[in-house]
Amino acid sequence: MTQLRVTSERLSNVAMGLSVVFSGFMGMAQTGSSDRWTIVRVSCAVLNLVVGSLFLFRSRPKREAPWSMIACCLPSVLIGGLAFRITPAPHAWPLGAQLLFAAAALLVVTSFVHLGTSFAVLPAIRRVIVHGPYRVIRHPAYLGELLLTVACLYANVVATREPLMPTTILLVCFVTVVLRIRVEERFLLQSADYRQYVMRTAWRLFPRIW
Template sequence: MLSIFTYAAVRQWLVAPTRITLLLLVVSAFMTLGLSLFARVPSKRDWTPFAFICSVGGTFYFLAVRLSPGTQLIPELAGAALQLLGIFWQMFAKVSLSRSFGILPANRGVISHGAYRFMRHPMYLGYFLTDIGFLLANFGIQNVIVYGCQFALQIGRIVREERLLSEDERYRAYRGKVRFRVIPGVF
């Protein structure tokens, strides 16, 4: 599915090579799916239908994104800059996690260094910035619906992950030190 998506995105990019946001969307998808192949086996994982739907939908949402040009609410380069900021923040969070990264909510150990000093789920901030950059440079009703669903799925995913991790005493202590989940001062 990722290959078909990549092929479609690259075809759109070849038609309009200035649409850098298409290529960055592909890079972001590859990072997430590629790193999940090397994840450490968790001590506990959430296989409930709700967690599964949020995780799979929140990971593969890009398959529903409209790749053809939409309305540009911001210039392509501004969208690409937001995407790059999001991708770099995702990389920082994923490097901080090392092999503790995965798709489904799971306990692979409590990480409290690197990006996790600032918020409990920093990777989702990177996803949000990347998604907003693409959406604002490729605005359309389909993409608004896809990203609205994406954000709702990610919130559900965070809530399920928090529930599972809160069973761990070390995570409860960490949660007491790092108050915010994704956006300091907000959520």
């Protein structure tokens, strides 16, 4: 039974990884020539390639979070996707939003690459990573994802001249990320390695703030 579960999980990771990589390639292929090689589209393709590759090679978790905790973490994932869906075409983004998006994508990619085989989307106890950006804050990938959202909403405001909805989405996104961090850490603190990590790296999301 255990071997069957391991095989099933491995196949699921392979399917997810290939799906994400394929989605990245299709996103580039189906994008018009005016948008295909923009900073935003290339950044998205790189994110897809890295995330898909990490799914293929990540290790099994030592312990998985209960579904109640996983459910609390899902809203932040969905809100980030919503922010990207309401953006204008990549070529219409202001340069500032494009550069912020690229910088945020670089932070996310760097954080994920440092996770390596400990990469995960949902909370699970795995090998604790303490180097790279994880020496500064405990959740650098979430900071990068927040900045990606800010860049998307900035582009939307410039295009629509309507700040109310983007501001609301940003506030909701921030609240859901904070909730996700609190729920995840409540679970991860069951690990002695993570408790030691918390003592070494005090800041969750913003250095010297929180």
